[in-house]
Amino acid sequence: MWKIARRGQRSASRAEVLPSPNIWYHPDTYELENRAQDVDGDLWRVLEQECDWAGGDVLDVGCGDGFHLPRFATTAKSVIGVEPHEPLVRRAERRVAELPAVRVLPGSAQAIPVPDASADLVHARTAYFFGPGCEPGLREVDRVLRPGGALAIVDLDVSSEPYGRWMRADLPDYDPAAVDSFFAAQGFRCRRVTARWWFPDAESVAAVLRIEFSPPVADRAIADVLRDNGSHGRHSGTAGFTVPVGYRVLVREKPAGLVLPGHSSSSSSSSVSISPSTA
Numbered sequence: 001m002w003k004i005a006r007r008g009q010r011s012a013s014r015a016e017v018l019p020s021p022n023i024w025y026h027p028d029t030y031e032l033e034n035r036a037q038d039v040d041g042d043l044w045r046v047l048e049q050e051c052d053w054a055g056g057d058v059l060d061v062g063c064g065d066g067f068h069l070p071r072f073a074t075t076a077k078s079v080i081g082v083e084p085h086e087p088l089v090r091r092a093e094r095r096v097a098e099l100p101a102v103r104v105l106p107g108s109a110q111a112i113p114v115p116d117a118s119a120d121l122v123h124a125r126t127a128y129f130f131g132p133g134c135e136p137g138l139r140e141v142d143r144v145l146r147p148g149g150a151l152a153i154v155d156l157d158v159s160s161e162p163y164g165r166w167m168r169a170d171l172p173d174y175d176p177a178a179v180d181s182f183f184a185a186q187g188f189r190c191r192r193v194t195a196r197w198w199f200p201d202a203e204s205v206a207a208v209l210r211i212e213f214s215p216p217v218a219d220r221a222i223a224d225v226l227r228d229n230g231s232h233g234r235h236s237g238t239a240g241f242t243v244p245v246g247y248r249v250l251v252r253e254k255p256a257g258l259v260l261p262g263h264s265s266s267s268s269s270s271s272v273s274i275s276p277s278t279a
Contacts, residue, residue, distance in 0.1 A: 022211040023064050024085055033208040034067040038195040043154060043247060044071065046193050047123075050251045051150040056120030059144060061109055061137075062127040066092030066102075072123070073102050080114060082107040109137035117146045125154040131179035138186065147256040152249065153183075157192055160246025162228075166221045170214050180248075188250040197243040202226060202233060205241050 023030040038044065054075040060068055063081030065088045072079045073096070081096075081104045083089050089106050096102040107113040109127065122141045128134045141151045158164045159176040168174060183190065199205045205225050210218045225241055233241045 020085075023088065026211045027065055027088065027091060029207050029211050031065070031067070032204055033211070036197045036199050036204070036208065037245070039198045040196050042193050042195045043249065046191055046249050047152055047154070050189075050191065050249060051121055051152050051253075053121040056149075057118065059112070059114065059119040059122045061112065061122055061124045061141070063092055063104065064088050066095040066104060068123070068125065069096050069102050069104075070099060073099050076121075077101065079103075080105060080119075082112055082114075084108045109134075110140050112140055112144050114144050116143055119144050120146055120149045122149070122151045123154070124151070126156060128153050129155050129179075130174075131182035142254055145254040147254055150251055150253045152251050153188070155248050155250065157246035157248045160192075160194065160244075162221070162224055163243065163245045166209075166213055166217050166224075169217045169220070183248075183250050186252065188252045191249045191251075193247045193249055194244050195247055197245050199233075199241040199243075200239075202231075202241065205243075 019025070022033075053072060055077050058072045058076045058079045060072065060079065060081045063069060063083045066081050066083075069079050069081050069092065079096075079099075079102045081092050081102070083092060083104065084106065086106060089104055092104040096104065105113050109124075122145060124141075128137065138151070145151065156163065156167065157176070158167050158171070158174055158179075164176075180190065199208070202222075206218075206222050209221045209225070212218070213221055225243055229241045233239055
């Protein structure tokens with residue numbers, strides 16, 4: 001839900017949270033988007049293969065309105081969602097009110113409100129999108145992970161088509177190869193996954209794409225989807241509208257006995273910014 005700022009994007013003397021226009025201002029449409037994403041469960045299968053959380057303690061950083069928390073809770077011992085925007089915290093609390101093993105806490109990527117070494121898995125979906133500049137957040141995750149625990153980052157693959165093409169039109173300075181190199185240098189392994197988004201009607205397609213892209217790019221993306229699926233959402237005999245969307249699943253385990261001096265968020269002046277999230 002939030003993005004760690006790129007170097008030079010904005011300077012600040014402390015961790016700062018800036019609005020994420022999609023889910024902050026359009027939470028109901030973002031709920032529609034969440035329900036449309038990964039309808040075949042491909043991302044969840046890869047996550048489970050890479051870092052099984054059954055019986056463990058899970059932390060979802062930037063959990064938004066808690067959409068993914070119940071899924072983790074089906075097998076985890078406990079689940080904590082962390083979110084900086086108070087209205088979303090309240091929405092998330094309502095979503096998980098009947099799940100005793102799930103809590104939602106206000107907090108940021110650089111100041112996660114849990115003790116040291118208290119999580120087996122930290123999940124962050126579209127939260128470290130820009131790569132360089134997110135080092136303070138990565139250090140904070142290492143603080144809260146137990147030795148042997150894993151950080152799993154699920155981010156959009158901006159080199160993929162067609163979604164990546166629309167993103168590159170709105171982010172002309174974004175360098176996918178440089179971001180990949182950054183995470184590789186930080187010790188992450190990467191699996192690329194193409195997930196299927198499915199919408200029941202053209203109105204849903206338009207609503208979601210208009211909260212993710214600038215108006216000209218959204219118009220282009222809507223036209224592409226309608227063309228590729230047929231204007232009435234029937235392609236190869238299947239009703240509805242399908243959009244293939246590429247992701248990177250980045251995973252790094254915390255080695256046993258790892259010590260990171262200065263991991264506290266108070267040791268860094270880098271800012272945390274919220275940018276439009278696309279997942």
